[in-house]
Amino acid sequence: MTVLAVDIGGTKFAAAAVTPDGEILVRAEVPLRGPDSADAVLAEVVARVTAEVPEARIGGVGIGSAGPLDPVKGTVSPVNIPSWRGFPLVDALARMLPGRPVRLAGDAQCMALGEWWRGLPERERPRTLLGMVVSTGVGGGFVIDGVPYVGPTGNAGHIGHITVDPGGDACPCGGVGCVELLASGPSMVRWAAANGWTGPDARALAADAAAGHPVALAAFRRAADALATAILTASALVDLDHVVIGGGVAAAGPTLFDPLREAVARDAGMGFLRRLRVDRTSLDRDAGLFGAAALVLLAPQA
Template sequence: MHNDLYAALDIGGTKIAGALVSGDGRILLRSQAPTPAREDGARVMGAVSTVLDTLIADPRWGRASALGIGSAGPVDASAGTVSPVNVPGWRGFPLVERVRNATGGLPVTLVGDGVAMTAAEHWQGAARGYDNALCMVVSTGVGGGLVLGGKLHPGPTGNAGHIGHISVDLDGDPCPCGGRGCVERIASGPNIARRALESGWQPGPDGDATAAAVAAAARAGDPVAVASYQRAAQALAAGIAATATLVEIDIAVIGGGVAGAGEVLFAPLRRALHDYATLSFVQHLKIAPALMGTDAGLVGAAAAASLSAQGETAAVGS
């Protein structure tokens, strides 16, 4: 794999990023365009084409053996389609077919963005060396992916490991997904901030009411801010423990903006996990912060393409 070259796309509601990635995980070229998320599907695809054109124009493009896409979801890798919640113009959009046509028939692998992050963390990051792992993105939403038996496990449609929509509060608030009491409804950044505000937390003079501002208040000892993060940690712990009980993971890796709160999140998370992960085969589960940062989507998409080319994962939209 070290001599190979892969193309990668990271599709999100804010930006569309592209890269050429070496076989050892180094990003050799980057390209980026804003996502015209409120425009029609053709305009959004136009932004993808702009990013691809930069990659294709590079003299190294001819060495690319496959292209991976990590996209905000839901995705359907079996059909090659994407329907990102935050890009209304794409519903069942045939992204794999369009990208394959734009690249002259290059093999294309599609996975959800949580699976892409998981592939990156297992290849180069905090889950490296672990055969069974859950990797999570805790940000505006909560997503995730699984490594089982040493291999990426995207599932038939590329969405396996989507821990954000495990219900951890049976009578909890309705979630936009249609369920109740989902991990995302409790632990995502906007919901951490919402809960703090509803419980009487007051933003500072700058008016910053984000989860990062709540984390800063928690570090300063504000009890309402502390309680909101404790509740998020409890929801994450319940979801992680349920996943570990189901498929026996060795490590849970947590990235995304909310993980940037550091010990404000991780300290209560470790305590809550001790309460929820009680069976003998999950008691030694390790919690670790993600290491790949903002490159996770691109590196993970390249990793998914590589694994697909080697026949090590079934989530192929080509």
């Protein structure tokens, strides 16, 4: 069956019709137009897909959403969408496409599942994979033996809120010294600006780091060290085979991944940690859509 995959982000919504063999038949993306536009944007992005693929062909709906979320109740409360607090997203999509199964997981969990399903050849799929999104925030999700591990509340994988600097700043999440405070794009820009860099945004910071600007390079090394600590912590607990990273900061390519891999190799102690692979996404922005579709397509059949 063809699945409607929906990816709910902090600044835009995307949707696609995805076939069982992983073909995207049609894709649509609509930016949020303000804090109260989310309901209208959701309806618009779904309508754009169903205008191209008849509803009769759609057999299920998979959703990856920014959180926090409650997959049991089917509600979401994305931090950047204040009008959605406990929003019944599953019910909303069930009303748009009645009679279909609707499944919900976190956006980074879907990114991880999408990478596992479509980003790697079947013979190379690892038993344990961590997918990470390093962008405006830092999120993550686990896939273990082909199944996303979401935990009892549906929020497993919040690697951006592992403490890597116990004496560091307070995080909006309530913790202290979280990965997100060192490795997200906005955090990197703030640190660089406090240390004399004068560029406008994370993209400019990456360009300056690639050109050798010392403060920009230091910002990426600082982020890489924080990410490496979090990755090795997760790997020590879960015995990871593979980490795949996407998001805007990951688009810096070697500027991020060279110091990140160096830090992982430097700090990995036990032998099983030294076998860990760390790669950039091969699916870019479609990883979350593939993962949302896989929530339905790979689900055990009743």
